[in-house]
């Protein structure tokens with residue numbers, strides 16, 4: 419079984435190299451200032467140029483306005499947009515049409531009912547990303563990248579009308595169980611391959627990609 423991996427929150431050349439050497443399919447650059455993984459377009463442009471032709475480059479945004487997308491995409495070459503906020507299906511469709519890039523929309527899951535919106539988004543996206551919904555009590559939670567998992571059994575035996583990725587609290591130690599339970603053939607990780615928020619660990623990136631290669 420092949421499991422394609424995205425390593426998100428890349429901020430330095432060492433992490434990028436570990437992702438490329440381990441044969442990640444995608445790397446993610448975060449454009450959300452509140453995140454410890456956030457990059458300026460200028461910083462991302464350097465990494466994006468180094469990644470070109472070796473790994474697909476995903477730009478992560480949270481409820482971006484047109485000005486942010488214009489400013490970022492005017493400076494950084496990206497292969498896909500990841501929308502990780504509260505974007506409506508209509509806004510997702512608008513972004514996809516206006517900037518002409520494939521779009522992956524995060525759907526945040528805590529319970530079975532949270533999956534009810536999938537058909538609405540499936541009509542307008544290229545890929546669905548299932549991530550954990552942070553509990554309300556977690557006051558300092560980010561819109562994603564919180565090292566939180568959801569109950570993977572919610573996805574067991576389900577099929578979806580579009581390609582999809584699993585994320586939320588994945589790491590080299592739990593990847594096999596997560597994939598076996600959900601049947602995911604693509605996964606996304608950020609916190610689980612870091613030494614602390616915003617600082618990637620090349621050895622953990624290698625371990626994650628190696629675990630994916632052994633599935």
Ligand SMILES: O=C(O)c1ccccc1N[C@@H]1O[C@H](COP(=O)(O)O)[C@@H](O)[C@H]1O
Pocket residue numbers: 426427446448450453454455456478480502547549560561562563564565566585586587588606607608609610
């Ligand atoms: O990584 C971030 O800082 C981030 C910020 C805002 C929205 C999403 C973010 N990351 C995405 O969150 C999920 C889960 O990450 P983790 O592995 O649990 O840390 C993943 O899809 C990241 O791309």
